[in-house]
Amino acid sequence: MKLIEREVVTALRRHGYKLTPQRRLVIQTVVSTQNHLTPIALYERVHQVYPNIGLVTIYRTLEILAKLKLICEVHAGGSCGSYLLKRPLEHHHHLICSECGAVVDFTGCDLSQLEQRLSLETGFEINDHLLEFIGLCQACQKEAT
Amino acid sequence: MKLIEREVVTALRRHGYKLTPQRRLVIQTVVSTQNHLTPIALYERVHQVYPNIGLVTIYRTLEILAKLKLICEVHAGGSCGSYLLKRPLEHHHHLICSECGAVVDFTGCDLSQLEQRLSLETGFEINDHLLEFIGLCQACQKEAT
DNA sequence: TATATAAATGATAATATTTTTCATTTAGAA
DNA sequence: TTCTAAATGAAAAATATTATCATTTATATA
Numbered sequence: 156m157k158l159i160e161r162e163v164v165t166a167l168r169r170h171g172y173k174l175t176p177q178r179r180l181v182i183q184t185v186v187s188t189q190n191h192l193t194p195i196a197l198y199e200r201v202h203q204v205y206p207n208i209g210l211v212t213i214y215r216t217l218e219i220l221a222k223l224k225l226i227c228e229v230h231a232g233g234s235c236g237s238y239l240l241k242r243p244l245e246h247h248h249h250l251i252c253s254e255c256g257a258v259v260d261f262t263g264c265d266l267s268q269l270e271q272r273l274s275l276e277t278g279f280e281i282n283d284h285l286l287e288f289i290g291l292c293q294a295c296q297k298e299a300t
Numbered sequence: 301m302k303l304i305e306r307e308v309v310t311a312l313r314r315h316g317y318k319l320t321p322q323r324r325l326v327i328q329t330v331v332s333t334q335n336h337l338t339p340i341a342l343y344e345r346v347h348q349v350y351p352n353i354g355l356v357t358i359y360r361t362l363e364i365l366a367k368l369k370l371i372c373e374v375h376a377g378g379s380c381g382s383y384l385l386k387r388p389l390e391h392h393h394h395l396i397c398s399e400c401g402a403v404v405d406f407t408g409c410d411l412s413q414l415e416q417r418l419s420l421e422t423g424f425e426i427n428d429h430l431l432e433f434i435g436l437c438q439a440c441q442k443e444a445t
Numbered sequence: 446t447a448t449a450t451a452a453a454t455g456a457t458a459a460t461a462t463t464t465t466t467c468a469t470t471t472a473g474a475a
Numbered sequence: 476t477t478c479t480a481a482a483t484g485a486a487a488a489a490t491a492t493t494a495t496c497a498t499t500t501a502t503a504t505a
Contacts, residue, residue, distance in 0.1 A: 171452095172452085172453090173451095173452060173453065173500085173501050173502070174501075174502095175452095175453065175454075175500075175501070177453085177454075178453090194491085194492085195490095195491085207454095207455080208454090208455085209454070209455040209456075210455095210492095211454080211455065211456090211492095211493085211494095212453080212454060212455075214492070214493080215453080215454090230375040230380065230430060231428070231429070231430040232428075235375065235380040235381070236380070236491090250418055250422060250424055250426070252424070253427070259422050259424070261418055261421075261422075264414055269409050270433065273395055273406055273433060274435075276406075277395060277404050277406075277437075277438075278437070278438035278441075279395055279397070279404070279433070279435045279436065279437055279438070280435045280436045280441055281395070281433050281434070281435035282398070282434055282435045282436070283376070283377075283433070283434045283435070284376070284431070284432060284433045284434065285375060285376040285430060285431065285432045285433075285434070286429070286430065286431050287429060287430045288415065288418060288424070288426050288428070288429045288430075289426070289427055289428045289429065289430070290419075290424045290425045290426035290427045290428070291424065291425045291427070292422075292423070292424055293422075293423035293424070296423075296425055316481095317481085317482090318471085318472050318473070318480095318481060318482065319472075319473095320471075320472070320481095320482065320483080322482085322483075323482090339462085339463085340461095340462085352483095352484080353483090353484085354483070354484040354485070355462095355463095355484095356463090356464085356465095356483080356484070356485090357482080357483060357484075359462095359463070359464080360482080360483090381462090381463095
C-alpha cells in the first residue's frame, strides 16, 4: 500500500469511520490517479473491479473524504464537482490540463499581501480563496500538433 | 437605462440576437444586482415581473450572455453555476461574501509572474486562471455579532 | 474465536437541475 | 404591413444528487 493511501486510511479510522472494501477501493482509485474525477468517472473505474458497488457509496465516500479534507474539489474549465486527492499537507493550488484532466499541485503563491490589501479596501473579512490555473500539459501540447 | 445595460443590449444585437422583452428583463435583473445569482434565483426575480416567463428562457439567455462573455460564473463557497454581470472591461477577479452572495470586483492582481514560473517548472501552456476570495462583507460581519 | 451492535451498503425512490423537442409566437428586416 | 428566421414556453427527457430503508458487515468486546 502506498504511503499516502495508508495516511488516508488512517485518517478515516481515526475519525471513527469503518474501513470497508468499497471505501478501500475508492481510496485506492483516487490515490492512484493524477486526474480529477467526477463521482461518475470514479464509479466507472471502481465498478470494473467491484461490479456490485452502488453509485451512492461513491458519493458518500467522497463526502467523508471532503469533510476530512483529504480531497480537493476543482472548478476551472467546467470541472466543478470533480475531486482529486489532496496530496498532503500544505496549502497548495492546482494547475489543470483542460485536455486530459491531469492536475499538478503547486505551492509558493503568496496571496497574503493581496488579501490584506483587499481586506483594507473593501472591509471584507477574508476567509479563504480559490486559485487554479488551466492550460495544456506537455503531453497534450504534443498531441495537438 | 443604465449605461452598462445598454452596452449589454448592444452587444446582443451586434451578434444578431433579437431583443425580446424576456431577455431585456433578464439583463435588467442581472445588471441591477451586485450578487451572484443561480438560474433559479434569477428566474424567481424575473418571474415576479413577468410571470409567464419559462425557466428555459433564463437558461438560454444565460448561455448567450456567457458565450458573449458578458457574465462571469463564480465558484467559491459552493456557488458553482451562479452568474454575475461582468462589469466591463478589464480582466478582474471576485471577492465573494459567503453569507449574502455580494460580489466585489477587484483588479491589480498580477499573476503573470507566477504564471511564468509555473510554465517553466511544469511545461504547461497556461491559458487561463481562476481566482476568487471568499469572506464576509462588512454588513454581514455586523449581523454576525 | 464468537457475538453483538452500530455503521455501511445497495436497491429504490425522490428531488433537483439542466437539456431537448416541438408547436406557437414574435422581433425586426424588407 | 408582411414575411421569416429566431425565440418562447410547455412538456418531456436526460442528468445529477440525495433520502429512505431493509439487509449486510466491520469491528469492539466478551
